[in-house]
Amino acid sequence: MRRIVLLGGSGFVGSAVAEALADSSDLVLLPAPRFSTPARTEADLARLADGAAVLPHLVEAMRGADVVVNAAGNPDASSLDEDALFGANALLPAVVLRAAREARVPRVVHVSSAVVQNDKPVLDSSEDLRPFSAYSASKVMGEVMAREVMQGVEVVRYRPPSVHAPTRRVTRMIRRIAISRAASVASPGTQRTPQALLPNVAAAIAHLATVAGPVPRVVHHPSEGVTVTSLMKDLSGGRTPVRIPRWLAILVVRAGKTLGRLHRPTAANARRVELLWLGQEQDVSWLTQNGWTTPVGPEAWQMLARQEAS
Template identity: 45%
Template sequence: MSWLVLGGSGFVGSAVLRALRSSGIDASAAAAPRLTTTADTADDIADAAARVATAELEAILQGHAVVVNAAGLATPSAGGGADLLGANALLPAVVARAAAAAGVPRFLHLSSAAVQGRTPKLDETDTVRPFSAYSRSKALGEQALALVAAVHPGLSVVTIRATSVQGQGRPTTAALAQLARSPLASVAAPGSAPSPVTSVEALADLVLSVGLHEGPVPPRVLQPWEGLTVRTVLEAAGGRPRVLPAALCRFAVGSGYALSSVLRGRLDGSVRRVELMWFGQDQVPGWASAQRIVPAARAREVLAGAQHDRNDQGAPESQEDPGPHAGPQDAART
């Protein structure tokens, strides 16, 4: 079995490659084409994908049993634009079309749980509630990909929704550790709400399990929860978070969104990240849990290691990297 990882030089893509190769799988990496588009609906993006020449890409994908799209713009605070839509919305549809033409059996697209925004409980449905230009670009990518998949039934297309992915050397992980040790570290009482913080190793293991699964796989697979709460996330990263009255936190969040609406939504992303730090976000167990292929939890040790990673200067993340679910770590860099 031969795998190809598009965006294999990025944070997540390189972790996926390591997991594949350590399992004895013949895996290689390739750079994804750089695309731009001004299309802003799923239908228009799918139409735009049909007009992109894919002969060169088809040749690259030829002969692989599984193709993983780990490419994209990991810019949760981006203001939008043709580059963001091209990388996160148009590219998945283009690669899926090329994979179908090349006879690839399974295509795995790495998306973000940010597409569901303030949904009380993350799940594996097609419901999306994007709250920023970044999350909207990822949601459009999922929707356009579903349209392409519908006309290529011979290709198994699976979107894996990554949550708040942390890992050694990642600037957002170092920022989370810095936030945890700062006076800003706090949670809404009682601090036991689930937090969707996970490890890049667990995400890579999930990609491996989904790609190897012999039976049918649903169109969307949510990365399983690693068992951390809003309080234990900050504690694992070296913090001693204050526990604030939940009513006060709800009032502050509501006031933040009200102010943001006056400013045409410009503060939505920042308010959402604070909301996640205080209240977290629950999620359904999902398909992976039902199949008993939940990866080993490693987020706690990753966060513990980030306490000592003081040399990371916060370099920009690779373009070929699916952005994490917007989580508490982003509050420190917004």
């Protein structure tokens, strides 16, 4: 059994990861330090990370670990508190990685997000990073801090898409749309959308933490086969959404993105609408290529809707 140190084990994703790892590892839950910083550049963040007062504490807690999983961070995509976002999503990863290097931990799994690639036509495991909001910029910088070459440490950046569970605010928001008269998708309605169930994301992270052999530096979550129409139908209990012309959906999304340059919260909302209407493709993932499969399937979306409704 591997000794795994998990940061963020009390959070939304982290608590599910802790459950997924409970029976297969010697798991240590390590509280993640809280940071807030005006630093935005790699150089400034690296300097702050090198001088962080909590480094000795983290190093000591990580000694003897086989893997460190950083599932901590600020998940609020609509937040305007850039200092808090960069503290949690950029500075914290830099501090964690430095501590892991000092403790001689062989592997670090850093939980990032597909948001770092924004509206790239096909989500993949490349270094094509496209920040579009304060939140996405903080996640991009977190990856920048995590991708530096560190001798002796295997750093894996994992990118889940939008993650859903009955307690998730965005899940409840989509369900409210799905059961309303506003439920709609862009024609033809068969386009895939990058959405994932929490148990599947937790299982993927657990797999990356425990699998033997080398793992790529970036691993994106595989498609779970969700289409814009199936998402609306499953979350509404079977109601078919209205199909709107594709050209109209594109026009509305573009207008929202343009407005988002002036009003930042609009950028995040425009991106959510884009995923619900137009979807986005996902490249084949290393996880799928190596035989990993999701523990829960499509029927779990319908169960999720029933749980949320109750």
